Amino acid sequence: MLLLLALVAVTGAFAQDNKNIVKEKFHFGNKDQDTVWGYAQVVRVDNVLYVSGTVARNTDSAGISNIYRTIGRSLARFGATLQNVVKETVYTTDMDGLAAVNKWRKAAYKGDYPAATWVQISRLLMPDAKIEIEVVAHLPK
Structure with a gap:
């Protein structure tokens, strides 16, 4: 019983700490x-940057280059570059097109x-978009 009470106390203390997460957006x-859709392009918590998906209408060299330039601008706001990216997730409606511009x-x-996951899907929020890329980056401590 004492062990159970100690576990509950520790869990409760941990939960309270999570309420005080400082987010820079x-x-x-x-x-x-953005208050229309309800998201931020980048959220920084401690030394981790969570970058929302960036989209392109085409899986061609111009589309993919524009996505990475935009992600680069988002990261630069916090003093980071693509070399700080540790995880990338790519959603596309055209996997063959994506492979062609890899x-x-x-x-x-x-x-x-970075560690990467590529997923083919049937549709993105923007109906004419063919690719969306989100990343997670770490800043030096």
Whole structure:
């Protein structure tokens, strides 16, 4: 019983700590978040950056290059680059098209590739978009 009470006390203390997470947000247009859809482009918690999905209408070199430039601008707001990215998730409606432009994706990372997941889906929020990429990056402590 004493062990159970100690576990409950520790769990309760941990839950209270989570309520005090400090979030720094960035969104384009000098805002901290979008209130129409309800998201921020980047949320920083401690030394971790969570970058929302960035979309393109085409899985071609121009589309993929634009996505990584936009992600780069989001990261730069916090002093980071694509070399700080540790996890990438790619959602696409055109996996073959994405595979065809993978050399531009790899070039964006300059040989320092993150853990990555690529998923083919039937549709993105923007009906004419074919690709969306989100990343997680770590800043030095």
